[in-house]
Amino acid sequence: MHNRSGQFVVPGDKIGVIEEFASGPGTYVKEGDVRSKIVGRVVVDLLNKRAFIYPSVRAASFPKVGSVIVGQVQSVQSKLALIRIMKVGKRQLSGFFTGVLHASDIGQGLIKNMRDVCLAGDIIQAKVISEKNMMYHLSIAERNLGVIYAFCSQCGYNLSLRERELRCSRCGNVERRKIALNYGVE
Numbered sequence: 563m564h565n566r567s568g569q570f571v572v573p574g575d576k577i578g579v580i581e582e583f584a585s586g587p588g589t590y591v592k593e594g595d596v597r598s599k600i601v602g603r604v605v606v607d608l609l610n611k612r613a614f615i616y617p618s619v620r621a622a623s624f625p626k627v628g629s630v631i632v633g634q635v636q637s638v639q640s641k642l643a644l645i646r647i648m649k650v651g652k653r654q655l656s657g658f659f660t661g662v663l664h665a666s667d668i669g670q671g672l673i674k675n676m677r678d679v680c681l682a683g684d685i686i687q688a689k690v691i692s693e694k695n696m697m698y699h700l701s702i703a704e705r706n707l708g709v710i711y712a713f714c715s716q717c718g719y720n721l722s723l724r725e726r727e728l729r730c731s732r733c734g735n736v737e738r739r740k741i742a743l744n745y746g747v748e
């Protein structure tokens with residue numbers, strides 16, 4: 563067994579496999595790999611064959627249930643969108659976090675197509691409603707949540723909000739999104 567004690571890790575980093583050691587505090591298991599859940603240093607307890615993470619003193623922020631996050635839409639399918647989480651509150655994140663937004667968590671009844679809610683490239687503000695194995699389940703049901711910055715699907719220019727319509731100020735294209743109350747403010 564290779565001793566990785568002291569190695570600096572960020573969330574998602576692989577520490578080893580479950581055949582080597584059990585998953586201790588600050589770690590999780592995914593597909594047989596033991597990975598870090600937090601920023602810190604690996605400690606391998608050789609006696610008990612267990613790995614855990616000693617948290618870094620300057621604990622970097624990471625999303626938690628209830629956190630309001632800002633992220634960029636990576637891809638959209640008819641019933642879900644994948645979001646790359648960039649910020650928790652006002653704090654930039656150091657690791658790589660993925661969120662998933664389901665059509666049932668939009669707060670506008672039954673959504674026929676997620677493409678009416680957000681498109682790839684949009685910046686959204688969402689709340690973390692659950693977390694499992696570093697996959698964050700997001701909701702934009704509240705009025706202060708939703709798309710805060712969007713781009714024209716025709717020409718790529720930013721869309722501005724005028725009289726409750728999202729309109730491209732370059733080509734005039736009008737688009738649909740589920741926008742947050744503070745759309746375009748930041």
Ligand SMILES: [Zn+2]
Nearest residue numbers: 714717730733
């Ligand atoms: Zn346009």
